[in-house]
Amino acid sequence: MTESSSIRGGNVTASAARGSIRWRTSLFGLASIALSILVVFLVLFPLLRLLEISFFPAGVFDVSALRDVIGSAWLIDTVSNTLIVVAVSGTIAIPAGSLLAWLNERTDASLRSVGELLPLIPILVPSIAMAIGWVFLASPGSGFLNGALTWLLLPLGYEATIDIATWPGVIFAFTINAIPYVYLVVSGALRNLDPAMEEASRISGAGTWQTFRRVSVPAIKPALAAAALLVTIIGFGNYSIAIIVAQRAGIDVISVRIFQLLTVDYPPRFGQATVLCIFVLGIASSLWLLQRHFAQKGNFAVIGGRASQASVVQLGRWKWAARVCMLVYFACATLLPLFALAVVALQPFWNVAISPSEFTLDNFRTAFVEHYVTRQAFLNSLLLAAAGGLAAIGVGSVIALYARQSRSALAKLADGVTKLPALFSHLSLAVGFLVAFAAAPFHLGGTTWLLLLAYVVIFMPEASIAANAAVAQIGNELIEASAICGASEGRTFRKVIAPLMLPALVSGYALVFILISGEVTASALLATNDRPVIGYVIRSTWDGGSFGTLAALAGGFAFMNCIVALISFKLGKMRLRIP
Amino acid sequence: MSQNERIRVVSLTKRFTRRDGGGEVVPVDNVSFSVGDREMVVLLGPSGCGKTTLLRCIAGLERPDSGQIFIDGRLVFDSASNIFVPPEKRFVSMVFQGYALWPHMTVFDNVAYPLTCRNVPRRDLRSRVIEALGVVGLSGLDSQYPNQLSGGQQQRVALARAVASQTTTIFFDEPLSNVDAKVREQLRNEIQRLQQSLGFTGLYVTHDQVEAMALAHRIGLLREGRIEQIGSGKDLYWNPRTEYVANFVGSANLWKGKIKASERDSVIVQTDFGLLKAKQPVQQRYSVGDSVTVLARPEVIKLVESPVDTLNCSFAGTVKHRSFLGAYVETTVAVSDRLVRVASTAMDSVPEGENVFVEINPQHLVLLSGHD
Numbered sequence: 001m002t003e004s005s006s007i008r009g010g011n012v013t014a015s016a017a018r019g020s021i022r023w024r025t026s027l028f029g030l031a032s033i034a035l036s037i038l039v040v041f042l043v044l045f046p047l048l049r050l051l052e053i054s055f056f057p058a059g060v061f062d063v064s065a066l067r068d069v070i071g072s073a074w075l076i077d078t079v080s081n082t083l084i085v086v087a088v089s090g091t092i093a094i095p096a097g098s099l100l101a102w103l104n105e106r107t108d109a110s111l112r113s114v115g116e117l118l119p120l121i122p123i124l125v126p127s128i129a130m131a132i133g134w135v136f137l138a139s140p141g142s143g144f145l146n147g148a149l150t151w152l153l154l155p156l157g158y159e160a161t162i163d164i165a166t167w168p169g170v171i172f173a174f175t176i177n178a179i180p181y182v183y184l185v186v187s188g189a190l191r192n193l194d195p196a197m198e199e200a201s202r203i204s205g206a207g208t209w210q211t212f213r214r215v216s217v218p219a220i221k222p223a224l225a226a227a228a229l230l231v232t233i234i235g236f237g238n239y240s241i242a243i244i245v246a247q248r249a250g251i252d253v254i255s256v257r258i259f260q261l262l263t264v265d266y267p268p269r270f271g272q273a274t275v276l277c278i279f280v281l282g283i284a285s286s287l288w289l290l291q292r293h294f295a296q297k298g299n300f301a302v303i304g305g306r307a308s309q310a311s312v313v314q315l316g317r318w319k320w321a322a323r324v325c326m327l328v329y330f331a332c333a334t335l336l337p338l339f340a341l342a343v344v345a346l347q348p349f350w351n352v353a354i355s356p357s358e359f360t361l362d363n364f365r366t367a368f369v370e371h372y373v374t375r376q377a378f379l380n381s382l383l384l385a386a387a388g389g390l391a392a393i394g395v396g397s398v399i400a401l402y403a404r405q406s407r408s409a410l411a412k413l414a415d416g417v418t419k420l421p422a423l424f425s426h427l428s429l430a431v432g433f434l435v436a437f438a439a440a441p442f443h444l445g446g447t448t449w450l451l452l453l454a455y456v457v458i459f460m461p462e463a464s465i466a467a468n469a470a471v472a473q474i475g476n477e478l479i480e481a482s483a484i485c486g487a488s489e490g491r492t493f494r495k496v497i498a499p500l501m502l503p504a505l506v507s508g509y510a511l512v513f514i515l516i517s518g519e520v521t522a523s524a525l526l527a528t529n530d531r532p533v534i535g536y537v538i539r540s541t542w543d544g545g546s547f548g549t550l551a552a553l554a555g556g557f558a559f560m561n562c563i564v565a566l567i568s569f570k571l572g573k574m575r576l577r578i579p
Numbered sequence: 580m581s582q583n584e585r586i587r588v589v590s591l592t593k594r595f596t597r598r599d600g601g602g603e604v605v606p607v608d609n610v611s612f613s614v615g616d617r618e619m620v621v622l623l624g625p626s627g628c629g630k631t632t633l634l635r636c637i638a639g640l641e642r643p644d645s646g647q648i649f650i651d652g653r654l655v656f657d658s659a660s661n662i663f664v665p666p667e668k669r670f671v672s673m674v675f676q677g678y679a680l681w682p683h684m685t686v687f688d689n690v691a692y693p694l695t696c697r698n699v700p701r702r703d704l705r706s707r708v709i710e711a712l713g714v715v716g717l718s719g720l721d722s723q724y725p726n727q728l729s730g731g732q733q734q735r736v737a738l739a740r741a742v743a744s745q746t747t748t749i750f751f752d753e754p755l756s757n758v759d760a761k762v763r764e765q766l767r768n769e770i771q772r773l774q775q776s777l778g779f780t781g782l783y784v785t786h787d788q789v790e791a792m793a794l795a796h797r798i799g800l801l802r803e804g805r806i807e808q809i810g811s812g813k814d815l816y817w818n819p820r821t822e823y824v825a826n827f828v829g830s831a832n833l834w835k836g837k838i839k840a841s842e843r844d845s846v847i848v849q850t851d852f853g854l855l856k857a858k859q860p861v862q863q864r865y866s867v868g869d870s871v872t873v874l875a876r877p878e879v880i881k882l883v884e885s886p887v888d889t890l891n892c893s894f895a896g897t898v899k900h901r902s903f904l905g906a907y908v909e910t911t912v913a914v915s916d917r918l919v920r921v922a923s924t925a926m927d928s929v930p931e932g933e934n935v936f937v938e939i940n941p942q943h944l945v946l947l948s949g950h951d
Contacts, residue, residue, distance in 0.1 A: 194677055194679065196675045196676075196677050196679035197679050197680075197681055199640050199666070199673075199675070199679065200673065200675055200679035200680075200681075200737075200740075201681075201692070201696075202639075202640070202665065202666040202667045203638060203639075203640075203666050203667070203669075203671060203672060203673040203693075203750075204667070204672070204692050204693035204696050204740070204744065205667045205668075205670070205693055205696035205697045205744070206667055206692075206696045207665070207667050208665075210696065214692075215681055218681075218683040218684075219681060219682060219683050221683065314642075314665075
């Protein structure tokens with residue numbers, strides 16, 4: 001700081017020029033302060049409104065909403081169902097995802113393409129498409145897997161039926177959905193873990209398994225805790241799988257209940273819905289505090305790895321078994337559901353017998369040509385994604401630059417608040433937006449603005465991480481070197497800062513674009529028939545459309561996501577990071 | 580295989596295919612050598628010479644492509660019969676460059692780890708860990724976590740972990756390159772002391788010739804995956820087989836020449852700046868016309884005002900450059916168009932620009948056959 005100010009102090013530029021620099025600096029400063037206040041407001045106000053509606057509906061402390069929830073007949077079932085689904089699927093997904101990550105990062109079973117694609121699965125195949133695909137695969141009678149099982153087993157005299165709409169089916173779907181998030185966090189941690197740690201263990205006489213158990217896993221405990229937190233947040237907040245699979249199985253979970261209180265019950269029971277949201281937020285926040293406490297207490301300083309030197313763990317005869325496991329997971333999460341969607345979309349009727357001769361594009365015509373709302377929805381979603389991505393990245397960059405330059409409390413607060421939405425499920429945020437901005441004094445209910453604001457806030461953490469990464473690429477020395485060479489601040493920004501930040505910002509933009517266009521939960525709650533978006537249309541077709549149209553929609557949706565993801569891969573190496 | 584040999588490497592080769600498809604790298608190229616009981620062998624070489632890969636092959640962290648490795652008489656790798664004993668079954672210890680301490684374990688647990696892996700009974704465990712920590716001077720730090728220690732202390736923990744286990748073979752992979760100069764010297768002395776008192780067999784990889792000289796019973800100098808010369812430090816310094824060895828170990832004046840006359844115990848060599856007299860080597864006799872390279876270490880050359888000793892060869896020159904290095908002064912003297920490096924004590928130094936004579940005792944010149 002003193003260096004740069006002394007440089008400026010010693011500068012003998014004409015006072016007019018110095019004035020203009022100051023003016024520009026303060027303009028940037030003012031814009032940063034204004035944006036920071038706006039972001040803090042947009043994130044915190046809905047949360048405060050959730051609390052207000054729950055406990056201060058008429059301005060005074062009132063627990064009637066809480067009493068209603070506690071007194072309701074569904075409470076025990078709904079809460080215990082949710083806890084069981086989240087706990088069991090998390091308990092399976094964390095070891096499974098970690099094992100997949102370890103196999104791919106450290107062993108000779110590693111498959112490059114699986115390693116690259118696995119963390120992207122939730123983006124390539126949105127969970128609603130995956131859930132619908134599994135309904136087509138594993139429903140009694142007409143599910144394709146049941147057809148295959150009958151064909152295989154009947155000649156042997158056996159009979160077997162699998163049904164996704166059962167307890168094991170629901171847990172299976174939640175597990176499949178959670179694994180990529182675990183994989184992402186754990187593979188990142190393994191990549192940062194110095195392979196010498198594991199080699200030292202081998203030299204000490206520990207075998208592959210003992211090393212995995214006593215060194216690799218404990219050394220990445222913070223990542224495992226983070227994965228557990230993430231899986232819990234995603235599990236509680238997941239609405240897509242819940243509405244498709246759990247509801248079909250007659251298993252009531254919190255996310256579906258919140259929707260029901262707000263959209264099915266009349267008049268909407270805002271108080272009860274917000275109480276449930278606060279319950280979910282409370283669980284996520286306490287887990288977050290626990291995880292932070294845990295991460296700070298432990299000794300997990302990791303020395304930078306020399307990954308190129310890592311000796312690959314030889315699995316011997318287990319190598320192929322491990323590869324089969326990876327491919328089976330990959331098929332369950334992507335290929336099989338996509339296959340089912342494609343077949344149902346192409347057939348006139350959902351039928352266990354696949355007959356390519358009858359394939360027709362009728363369902364696609366119904367879904368995309370005849371149905372005006374769908375067309376409008378795809379268009380709206382793409383526009384919202386384009387605008388929302390720009391807004392999120394723009395705001396994220398300004399705040400990241402501001403937080404770097406200024407040490408004010410506001411800068412710190414704004415930087416922290418941009419990461420906060422990661423802790424809350426889309427559903428809680430959407431409910432918060434509904435109760436905060438839909439009615440007076442904002443009157444944004446049913447408008448595209450409400451959706452846009454909600455999207456920007458929901459994906460602010462991802463945008464902010466991309467922006468922070470972009471800012472981090474510019475060392476202070478680079479800016480100082482530019483100043484030493486006599487460049488003005490404007491020139492430094494144009495010639496040094498902007499070109500260095502741009503690639504990271506472009507890939508961040510692509511990520512936020514895909515996330516917004518694929519968002520289902522907030523879309524289903526906040527969009528209307530007049531202002532439809534993709535998530536909303538799929539959700540309402542599930543309630544009242546033909547299976548063929550639904551398959552065409554979900555398939556088209558997944559296809560669009562894949563295309564957009566591929567384009568952004570081409571544009572710049574898209575980086576996926578969990579806040 | 581002789582009784583006191585602990586490690587034996589036979590025709591070991593390891594190849595890597597370049598990632599960009601640009602052919603093959605051979606970091607270990609048909610290497611054979613052995614390490615005796617209680618012997619410390621240092622593999623020395625510049626970065627990229629394959630010394631670390633060779634060590635990792637012997638430790639079992641890399642799988643070589645061909646050759647054999649014996650540890651304590653047991654065949655642990657043989658490409659012909661497809662034997663590959665994994666590192667955990669080779670019964671060795673290793674000290675890593677980056678310490679490789681497990682951050683989630685205390686110092687005690689780190690040191691105890693190899694013992695628990697090898698099923699040492701609980702009652703022996705504690706005393707052995709405490710003893711090992713005492714040996715490396717870390718008594719009382721057993722309940723600390725690695726990240727609470729300095730770099731030097733962390734490497735001491737790694738050292739304790741290596742000596743606490745029951746193995747008597749310890750591999751060192753550039754263990755001192757991550758600590759600063761003073762600590763490096765301390766730890767080097769420590770390793771030397773431990774090696775003498777505990778009597779373990781060591782194989783040590785480094786690029787630092789001072790470290791190698793100080794620690795080694797024998798140094799294996801590596802060049803592009805091959806052992807260029809193996810022998811004691813003194814041997815490599817005074818009897819280098821090639822110019823590469825002469826240059827890598829210490830500093831050297833190397834002059835190309837031809838044998839002009841050959842007698843029973845001396846030869847005359849014609850060099851660019853005149854005739855030089857040198858001893859006839861015992862093991863190899865040179866005859867007239869042979870190409871040789873003359874090696875003169877800077878400290879065997881004297882600077883004198885006028886030639887004194889007629890038995891020595893003297894050449895007139897001018898002092899071009901002088902660097903004061905504390906214990907000695909390094910002087911560069913131009914003799915005709917050649918630069919000669921001379922190391923002398925600070926008291927004998929001559930100012931820049933002065934005319935001097937360089938005087939060389941034939942007894943201290945070394946002849947290398949041919950040119951590199």
